[in-house]
Amino acid sequence: MPTPVITATDLVKRFGDFDAVKGISFEVAPGESFGLLGPNGAGKSTTMRMVGAVSPRTGGELSILGLDPNRYGPEIRSQLGVVPQSDNLDVELPVLQNLIVYGRYFGLPRALVKQRAGELLEFAQLTDKAKTKIDDLSGGMKRRLTIARALINDPRILLLDEPTTGLDPQARHILWDRLFRLKEQGTTLVLTTHYMDEAEQLCDRLVVVDKGQIMAEGSPASLIRRYSSREVVELRFGSARNASAAEQLAGVGERIEVLPDRVLIYADDGERALEAVRGRGLEAITSLVRRSSLEDVFLRLTGRSLIE
Amino acid sequence: MSAVEASVRAEGRSSRWLGSVFAGNPGAVMSRSWLATRSTNWLVVASGFLEPVLYLLSLGVGLGTLIGTVDTGGRQVSYAAFIAPALLATSAMNGAVMDSTFNVFFKLNFGKLYEGMLATPLGPLDVALGEILMALLRGALYGLAFMGVMAAVGLTLSWTALLALPALLIIAFGFASLGMGVVSFMKTFTQLDWIFFVLLPMFLLSSTFFPITVYPPAVRIVIECLPLWHGIELVRGLTTGVITPALLWHVVYFAGMVAVGLVLATTRLKALFLK
Numbered sequence: 001m002p003t004p005v006i007t008a009t010d011l012v013k014r015f016g017d018f019d020a021v022k023g024i025s026f027e028v029a030p031g032e033s034f035g036l037l038g039p040n041g042a043g044k045s046t047t048m049r050m051v052g053a054v055s056p057r058t059g060g061e062l063s064i065l066g067l068d069p070n071r072y073g074p075e076i077r078s079q080l081g082v083v084p085q086s087d088n089l090d091v092e093l094p095v096l097q098n099l100i101v102y103g104r105y106f107g108l109p110r111a112l113v114k115q116r117a118g119e120l121l122e123f124a125q126l127t128d129k130a131k132t133k134i135d136d137l138s139g140g141m142k143r144r145l146t147i148a149r150a151l152i153n154d155p156r157i158l159l160l161d162e163p164t165t166g167l168d169p170q171a172r173h174i175l176w177d178r179l180f181r182l183k184e185q186g187t188t189l190v191l192t193t194h195y196m197d198e199a200e201q202l203c204d205r206l207v208v209v210d211k212g213q214i215m216a217e218g219s220p221a222s223l224i225r226r227y228s229s230r231e232v233v234e235l236r237f238g239s240a241r242n243a244s245a246a247e248q249l250a251g252v253g254e255r256i257e258v259l260p261d262r263v264l265i266y267a268d269d270g271e272r273a274l275e276a277v278r279g280r281g282l283e284a285i286t287s288l289v290r291r292s293s294l295e296d297v298f299l300r301l302t303g304r305s306l307i308e
Numbered sequence: 309m310s311a312v313e314a315s316v317r318a319e320g321r322s323s324r325w326l327g328s329v330f331a332g333n334p335g336a337v338m339s340r341s342w343l344a345t346r347s348t349n350w351l352v353v354a355s356g357f358l359e360p361v362l363y364l365l366s367l368g369v370g371l372g373t374l375i376g377t378v379d380t381g382g383r384q385v386s387y388a389a390f391i392a393p394a395l396l397a398t399s400a401m402n403g404a405v406m407d408s409t410f411n412v413f414f415k416l417n418f419g420k421l422y423e424g425m426l427a428t429p430l431g432p433l434d435v436a437l438g439e440i441l442m443a444l445l446r447g448a449l450y451g452l453a454f455m456g457v458m459a460a461v462g463l464t465l466s467w468t469a470l471l472a473l474p475a476l477l478i479i480a481f482g483f484a485s486l487g488m489g490v491v492s493f494m495k496t497f498t499q500l501d502w503i504f505f506v507l508l509p510m511f512l513l514s515s516t517f518f519p520i521t522v523y524p525p526a527v528r529i530v531i532e533c534l535p536l537w538h539g540i541e542l543v544r545g546l547t548t549g550v551i552t553p554a555l556l557w558h559v560v561y562f563a564g565m566v567a568v569g570l571v572l573a574t575t576r577l578k579a580l581f582l583k
Binding site: 015052054055056070071072073074075077078080082084086087088089090091092093097101102104105106107153 | 343
């Protein structure tokens with residue numbers, strides 16, 4: 001592995017007597033797309049703020065591009081692009097000005113910033129909105145502009161905190177497409193998400209985070225192989241009957257999870273498991289056979305689902 | 309640039325303490341404010357200029373005809389020439405304080421502007437200094453405009469009035485710094501009202517409309533602690549041509565005010581946004 005651009009060792013963050021991050025360790029290689037997957041409140045954003053050199057760590061070691069963020073905040077931040085969880089665009093300035101002014105915060109020459117701003121508007125598909133006020137943009141457009149803004153300094157690492165939370169499916173797909181292009185160009189991406197499909201689409205490698213700790217690490221496919229079966233049968237018997245139905249299913253598949261709204265059977269062959277269910281005389285209201293996902297990995301590791 | 313090169317470059321920087329809060333780029337914050345102000349209501353800005361002119365006309369010219377001359381530092385000057393420098397210092401104060409308190413209050417409590425800025429190489433001192441310099445500019449512009457009026461109606465009595473311009477800058481700098489430092493502790497609109505509660509009596513009592521000699525000694529000491537009194541005395545000395553070494557103390561007072569305000573504002577920005 002080439003020299004990592006981010007190395008975190010036993011990273012700890014404490015707010016008063018609340019431990020937001022309890023000793024997590026990970027490395028990110030240049031050009032890699034790395035994800036932190038976990039539910040709200042897992043400590044993902046706190047970790048991102050420490051990596052972004054805007055939040056001093058309480059304990060452990062952290063090195064960003066070979067520098068300690070406690071001492072070299074400005075130097076590190078000059079090499080980062082940051083997309084925060086909630087947009088913090090400059091509402092007093094129109095779209096194009098947002099990019100230019102932000103570029104000037106990096107001390108970049110005005111001519112260079114202007115040229116890049118034009119290109120980035122193109123990339124964000126906002127060229128025709130150059131003079132629009134921020135408040136008049138849709139949620140998806142604001143998000144794309146925030147990403148464009150984060151690229152104005154041609155960063156070595158792009159940090160994205162929940163990049164598509166709150167967007168409608170179409171806007172999410174446009175955004176994923178943009179992020180995928182960056183990944184293809186070799187930009188190092190670090191993103192947090194609680195959407196498993198987002199993690200599967202964008203991350204080469206990820207850590208599953210829960211309650212400030214890392215539960216597992218690996219590529220999406222390897223995590224699924226390690227912690228779940230190939231397929232899953234989802235059965236809904238109605239909320240009153242799920243638990244009792246699950247008791248009668250004991251032995252079907254490799255493992256059974258009972259959730260309030262459904263029963264999950266983990267099996268290598270979903271169709272055969274479903275036949276076995278029917279063989280026991282149980283008829284679900286709805287049944288579905290699907291491939292295992294990161295959601296199942298999370299469920300296996302924590303006993304809870306990602307979005308509650 | 310490799311990580312190694314980056315670290316070498318970083319080690320080369322002289323002051324590590326300042327390095328973590330300052331990137332040497334407050335100009336970017338200032339020009340951002342300038343761009344944003346261009347779209348604001350200029351009528352509000354203009355009203356800040358008109359206020360002292362109205363005072364000068366009604367009190368200086370109107371009431372002044374009844375009063376005649378006033379003794380300042382052993383020199384007899386017309387009442388209008390006596391209060392004009394006080395109004396000049398006050399307009400610089402008002403411009404600086406309005407910008408550094410109200411505008412900054414909204415950005416601190418409602419917008420996410422500073423959060424965005426601090427994710428870039430900019431440090432809290434860049435943000436504080438940029439905002440303060442912008443507020444200072446507004447204060448200085450008010451002062452400059454009012455000084456134009458003074459010169460036009462013959463109330464600048466000495467060539468040293470030219471020095472009132474840099475004096476206005478340091479007065480505005482002091483008020484803007486302390487204003488931002490103080491407002492960074494405020495969380496509600498009620499607390500913002502306290503600013504008026506302080507500014508109005510200070511305006512009325514800081515030897516603005518009458519010499520400080522009318523006060524009994526005990527009150528006098530209190531007035532002499534107020535920043536506006538220092539500002540007024542400084543400007544009055546320069547526009548009336550009564551130059552004494554005491555003027556230097558006023559400058560030192562404002563330098564201290566700038567230092568305290570900058571440290572407060574920077575520390576608070578750090579505590580609020582870099583936690």
